[in-house]
Amino acid sequence: MKGSSASDEISCQVLPSARCLFDEPVQVKVGGLRSGQLVTMRATSIDERGVVFSSSATYRADGNGEIDLDRDPSLSGSYVGVEPMGLLWSLRADTLHQYFLKNKVLEPHVVKLSVHEEEGEGRMLAEVINERFLIGDGVSRLSVKEGNFQGVLFTPPGEGPFPAVLDLCTFMSEKRACVLANKGFVVLAVAVYTDKPDNVKEMHLDRFEEAVDFLRQQPKVRCLSNF
Incomplete structure (x- = not known):
């Protein structure tokens, strides 16, 4: 899914699909950046009580203007190093001592993944919604x-x-x-x-x-x- 607030060439993708089971790993990729560009990637989710959980990490695009979380290390943020699912496992509540409440199994765990400029106010370049379902098809x-x-x-x-x-x-x-x-x-x-x-x-x-x-x-x- 391409961000609506920046160049149409910049994209953020969840592969193989933005809809998956709760425990399935996904590959997050960003394309269309400048070679060596620094960006901040953010994840945001809201639990059933309305508590906001978020994480962020700084990445540098390769020579082709691409970032692949399966391959590239986070330079700073909620975690450091190569962590393909880091934006999800490092989600933390904005208030202390909160756990993520998810009891409605028929509704997906929704995570918004977004890419932001490192400079200035961190303008959003692209975003994608990852829907993570607890109950599989046919269950x-x-x-x-x-x-x-x-x-x-x-x-x-x-x-x-x-x-x-x-x-x-x-x-x-x-x-x-x-x-x-x-x-x-x-x-x-x-x-x-x-x-x-x-x-x-x-x-x-x-x-x-x-x-x-x-x-x-x-x-x-x-x-x-x-x-």
């Missing part, structure tokens, strides 16, 4: 309430049978279950705590056994004698 998501337990079931596409995983989360979270389902597992995510831990006087483990039995009964699950 189904089903809220479950059976007996004494409730959770969310993720099932990969295809006939199966698939191996199954009971994902016990301290508090309800679907991110890990999604990633596993993308890899070919039937996953049931169940929260250990359904209330604040201080309010829990006793915990009945039979609901987890019910969850395992529920998984065994799924038609796409590969049943084993010792599950």
Whole structure:
């Protein structure tokens, strides 16, 4: 995608596609710069609470006016050296002691990547939006309430049978279950705590056994004698 605020020849690309799975690496490339030009690359994302996370790194274009994060080192900024995914893993909140909240698995993690002039006010030269999806194509998501337990079931596409995983989360979270389902597992995510831990006087483990039995009964699950 080419930036709208600068020369039409300057581009910022996310390869092989600007839309990908959450855990997939991508290649970020910039073209159309001057030979040896210094630019600042920035990444910005907003979590579900509205907290802004950002990172930046300074790069120098090669003799062809190109920058390739798979090849070129960051000279300064949020990280230094060759880090192909550095702009993503170095994202930090603008306020201290914040973690990135991402619970809505049906909505992508959206990251804006932009290229800015190193001189003056850092005019933006190009930008691209990277949409990182937690749930893969064809993976189904089903809220479950059976007996004494409730959770969310993720099932990969295809006939199966698939191996199954009971994902016990301290508090309800679907991110890990999604990633596993993308890899070919039937996953049931169940929260250990359904209330604040201080309010829990006793915990009945039979609901987890019910969850395992529920998984065994799924038609796409590969049943084993010792599950």
